[in-house]
Amino acid sequence: MTRGSENQWGQALEKAVLRRQNPDGGWPEICRLCAGAADGIPGVICDRLGSVIWLRIYSDLEPEALREFIGVVESSFKTARVFCSQRVREAKGQAGFRWILPQGRPPASSAPFYASRAKERSEVFEICERPEDDFGIYVDSRSARNWVAENSYGERVLNLFAYTCGFGVASACNGAVSVCNVDVSKDYLTWGRRNAALNRVDFSVVPEDCLKFLQRLRRRLERGVAQEPTLIVLDPPAFIVGKGSRRVTRNVLEELLQLCRGVLAPGGKILLSCNDATQLRNGGFFRTCDAVLQTPGTPLIQQPLLQSTDVLGENPEAIDPHHSAAAFWILEASGKREKA
Numbered sequence: 001m002t003r004g005s006e007n008q009w010g011q012a013l014e015k016a017v018l019r020r021q022n023p024d025g026g027w028p029e030i031c032r033l034c035a036g037a038a039d040g041i042p043g044v045i046c047d048r049l050g051s052v053i054w055l056r057i058y059s060d061l062e063p064e065a066l067r068e069f070i071g072v073v074e075s076s077f078k079t080a081r082v083f084c085s086q087r088v089r090e091a092k093g094q095a096g097f098r099w100i101l102p103q104g105r106p107p108a109s110s111a112p113f114y115a116s117r118a119k120e121r122s123e124v125f126e127i128c129e130r131p132e133d134d135f136g137i138y139v140d141s142r143s144a145r146n147w148v149a150e151n152s153y154g155e156r157v158l159n160l161f162a163y164t165c166g167f168g169v170a171s172a173c174n175g176a177v178s179v180c181n182v183d184v185s186k187d188y189l190t191w192g193r194r195n196a197a198l199n200r201v202d203f204s205v206v207p208e209d210c211l212k213f214l215q216r217l218r219r220r221l222e223r224g225v226a227q228e229p230t231l232i233v234l235d236p237p238a239f240i241v242g243k244g245s246r247r248v249t250r251n252v253l254e255e256l257l258q259l260c261r262g263v264l265a266p267g268g269k270i271l272l273s274c275n276d277a278t279q280l281r282n283g284g285f286f287r288t289c290d291a292v293l294q295t296p297g298t299p300l301i302q303q304p305l306l307q308s309t310d311v312l313g314e315n316p317e318a319i320d321p322h323h324s325a326a327a328f329w330i331l332e333a334s335g336k337r338e339k340a
C-alpha cells in the first residue's frame with residue numbers, strides 16, 4: 001500500500017467516525033464507528049463500548065496504515081482506552097488475533113483489568129477491559145437488543161448462549177415477567193448478574209449446556225413442572241462448547257431450533273441469529289432453517305430484523321470479503337400446533 005492510499009484510508013475512517021456523531025457532538029456509548037467495506041475500508045471494524053474503543057483489523061495492512069487508523073481513533077476519543085487486534089492466519093489455516101494495542105500486554109491470566117460502564121437505551125452494562133472476553137457487549141446485537149426491549153412486556157424470556165446477559169437485561173428492564181439466562185460459563189453469568197444489579201432488576205441464570213438445558217426443559221414441561229417460554233433468544237456463536245463435530249454450531253443448529261420450537265409457548269417468538277459468515281454466504285443457514293420450518297410442529301413465520309444504521313455503514317450493499325456482522329431473524333409461531 002502506498003503512503004497516499006494510507007492517508008486515504010485514515011481519512012475514510014475519520015469520515016466514518018464523524019458520520020456516527022450525535023447532533024450534540026458526542027457518540028452513542030455503544031455503537032459501531034466503522035463497518036468495514038460498507039464504510040469504504042474492507043476488513044476494518046471499529047466499535048465504541050463506553051470508554052473502550054475496539055479496532056479490529058481482519059485484513060493484511062502495513063504497520064504504517066495501522067498506526068494511521070490508531071491515530072484517528074486516539075484523536076477522536078482522547079480519554080478512551082484503545083484496543084487494537086489484527087487477524088492472523090495460524091497453522092492449519094486457523095485464524096487467530098494478535099493484539100497490537102495495548103503494547104506489551106502481559107498474558108491474559110495475569111493481566112490487570114479495569115471495569116467501566118456503558119449505556120444503551122436506559123440500560124447500563126459493565127464493560128470489562130479484558131480483550132479475551134470481548135469486553136462484555138456485542139455491538140452487532142444492538143438492534144436485536146432493542147427489539148427484545150420493545151417486545152418483552154409480559155413475556156417469559158429464555159435467553160440462550162446468554163454471555164453477560166445483554167438480552168436478559170434488555171428484557172428484564174422492559175417488563176418481562178420472568179427471564180432465564182443459560183450459558184456454560186459461570187463467569188459470564190456472574191458478570192450478567194452484576195449487569196442485572198446495575199439496572200436494579202433480577203433474573204435467573206443457569207450454568208449449563210444449552211442443548212442439555214432444552215432437553216431438560218422439555219421433560220419438565222411434559223411433567224407439568226415448568227412453564228413454556230413465550231420469547232426465546234437463540235444467539236449462538238459459530239463454534240460452541242461441545243464434543244467433536246458438535247462444537248460446530250451449524251451441525252447442531254437444526255437440533256437447537258427443533259428443541260426451541262418444541263418448548264415455545266403457542267404464539268411465542270424466537271429471536272434467531274447467525275454468527276457464521278460462511279453459512280450465511282453459502283446459504284447453509286437458510287437451508288437448515290427451511291428444513292426445520294417445513295417439518296410438522298408449530299408453524300413459524302420468519303422475518304429478518306434490520307441492523308442498526310451504525311452497524312450497516314454508509315453503503316450496506318458493499319460486501320466485505322473479510323468480515324460479516326451477525327444477522328438476526330424473528331421466528332413467530334402462528335399459535336396452533338400441528339400434529340407431528
Ligand SMILES: C[S@@+](CC[C@H](N)C(=O)[O-])C[C@H]1O[C@@H](n2cnc3c(N)ncnc32)[C@H](O)[C@@H]1O
Nearest residue numbers: 161162163166183184185209210235237240241
Ligand atoms: C457470542 S456469545 C453469545 C452472545 C450473547 N447472546 C449476547 O447477547 O451478546 C457466545 C456465548 O455462548 C456460550 N456458549 C458456548 N457454547 C455453549 C453451550 N454449548 N451451551 C451454553 N452456552 C455456550 C459462551 O460461553 C458465550 O458466552
